[in-house]
Amino acid sequence: MTQQPVIRTRDLTKTFTRHKQTVDAVRGLDLEVADGELVAFLGPNGAGKSTTLRMLTTLIAPTSGTAEVAGHDVVTEQRAVRRALGYVGQGNAAGHTQRGVDELVSQARAHGMSRTASRTRAEELLAAFDLTEHAERPVSTLSGGQRRRLDVAIGLVHSPRILFLDEPSTGLDPQNRVNLQEQVMRLNRELGTTILLTTHYLEEADAIADRVVVIDHGVVIADDTATRLKSGLGDLVSLGFGSVAEAAAAAVRAERLAGATVEVTGSDVAVRVAHGRDLAAGLVADLAGAGTPVRRIEVVGATLDAVFLHLTGRSLRESNETTMTTTLDTEGAAA
């Protein structure tokens, strides 16, 4: 992996005006993605993920700030940007009245490939995505999973160096989701394609991305590997004691652990500490020796959800549900 950034934004901002109200969808975003990285853009609905992607793919112009993709400015060099990137949007790339193979060929022709090269490429992609036998069917008759695979295939027609995927696995069943994630990872590992995908599935970001950029209310609130984001937060060790007094005494001892945050609720003590899973056994022994024996214990490794909760004060899952109405507004304005 070279360190040359293939995606670079500087103070990227997008403001929508709707019903005389101003919505700051993206607020001063600075982002650099190096060649060959696989980055997940994680955040609740309406966080600004899709708006950012729509600016990077030339669909909408930034209100202020700049963005470059493959070294080309997204406003002044739109055509060069469009030639360089592959894009899989939230909707279906293939027209519903079309045949899959026709759409692949038309997309290849749009990228300047010859008639024969376009045909060959279409057949390769149909085979690679297990769609050969559905190539001649109207897209409207394909299943959700088949349609989504066709979307990705169309995005890959010109073997782009940079691929943007906007919520690629939304609406897929678990089986298809895993298949798609494997394809995305293989594309990144074997062909070195730089991939930026948005998701509100924590498991997805956790499973496939080298780097997770957490975005909320239009700003980046964390940017690191999933592992480091999680170990930065630490594991949660929940301990139960025989009495409130014992719990209070134990909490004082537990606070000696480096970097631990301790919270007491009645006779329960919650210790959030890096490598908590490794430290738990020693802590239990120490507390027993100090006369405050542990009666109950539960150790939970950090999850990205916990990281999100810690960063924003809200659970990502709750955010996705409660922000649905505001999202419709901002995303509607983006559309």
Place this chain on the structure above:
Amino acid sequence: MSTLTTSRPTTVDDAASADPGFLADTWNVMVRELKPMLREPATVIIAMVQPLVFLALFSPLLPDDFAGDGSALQWFVPGIICMTALMGASMTGSNLMQEIMTGSHERLLVSPLSRSALLVGRALKEVVPMLLQAVIILAVVTPFSFDLHPVGVLLGAAVLALFSVGVGALSFALAIVAKDQDWLFWTLQQTLIFPVLLLAGVLLPLDGAPGWLSFLSDLNPLTYVVEAERALFAGSFPGDTVGYGFLGAALVAVVGLSVGLKAMRTSS
């Protein structure tokens, strides 16, 4: 799913993938638009339902002598062909609206195809169903009291082609503005289409119309198109009538394409 690594060999480098240019892009868009129609030819019939109903149930009511010389059918058919062209081209935006809603329009916007090719290619496609529909109508009426004048019909088709491209482009502009609100598209399309048809004298001649009505009719480009079609389909070539018809159709094409292009540029 099998591996993707097989897909590397045909990777396009920048040299191999030359910029196709406006004409190739436009052709690509037009062919893409025609594919579903070629695979499902029955879709051509949809825009013909109303015109055929008028032809079957309305034209028998016309007295044979009301249009001067020639049969009522000779007078009525060119108008019905114009009506079919207007119906088809004005509905075509609904296909774009569907593609806006399902996502394929967005994919095309992110592709290297230029905005002008996306609009012009779609609009030019309108010529094909228009011609097919005209052929079907002529095939239906020629065995009756309708005389076919091939040269006039060909010239008439050229006028209508211009007209259809312009109306199609306007319909796409409406689709882009309506976005995901079908009701807005259909309300406007239906509200506009009948006044335009009636004011052009497609169903009844406007000879005895009151002043305000003939004034509105004079403002309607379709009026001139229909008059030119009637002359041409009857095998006559009066310079002024045909010339105004061409001008009217060209005006619709120019206005339609510029409005359509403006809309396509704002489309996201």
